[in-house]
Amino acid sequence: MNKEKQVLHFIVDRTIDGIIPLAELPGPFSEGDAIAVQVSKRSTDKGTVYRVLNAATTNEKPGTQVRKEFNEAVRLSNGMGFTDSDIFIPPPLVLECQLLDGQKVAGTAILSFNKKHRSWGWKAITLDAT
Numbered sequence: 001m002n003k004e005k006q007v008l009h010f011i012v013d014r015t016i017d018g019i020i021p022l023a024e025l026p027g028p029f030s031e032g033d034a035i036a037v038q039v040s041k042r043s044t045d046k047g048t049v050y051r052v053l054n055a056a057t058t059n060e061k062p063g064t065q066v067r068k069e070f071n072e073a074v075r076l077s078n079g080m081g082f083t084d085s086d087i088f089i090p091p092p093l094v095l096e097c098q099l100l101d102g103q104k105v106a107g108t109a110i111l112s113f114n115k116k117h118r119s120w121g122w123k124a125i126t127l128d129a130t
Contacts, residue, residue: 008020012066013065018051073103087122096127
């Protein structure tokens with residue numbers, strides 16, 4: 001979710017993703033919620049682009065290729081957290097949960113593309129300190 005730009009970023013898998021203006025959604029969504037999308041595909045000089053034709057709420061769970069649960073120790077570096085399996089914990093979550101280096105945490109992570117490193121990885125969206 002990018003509330004500043006008023007868009008929701010969806011990911012079906014590592015090859016299909018896109019954005020939807022919040023105004024075009026059938027209701028409120030939160031980061032990590034499942035959404036059913038019908039998309040059209042087109043090729044451009046910048047690569048393949050997917051346009052959302054229809055978006056709807058769904059009771060289906062996102063697949064493990066885009067969302068997963070974890071329970072691991074966290075290491076802290078410059079206000080950011082990382083688990084042993086390299087799940088990134090953003091600074092706001094580190095602060096909110098008052099995480100300590102070496103602390104064990106459980107939570108939910110979503111697949112995320114790191115533009116700076118041009119690679120896919122996992123980003124924590126919820127945490128429960130254990």
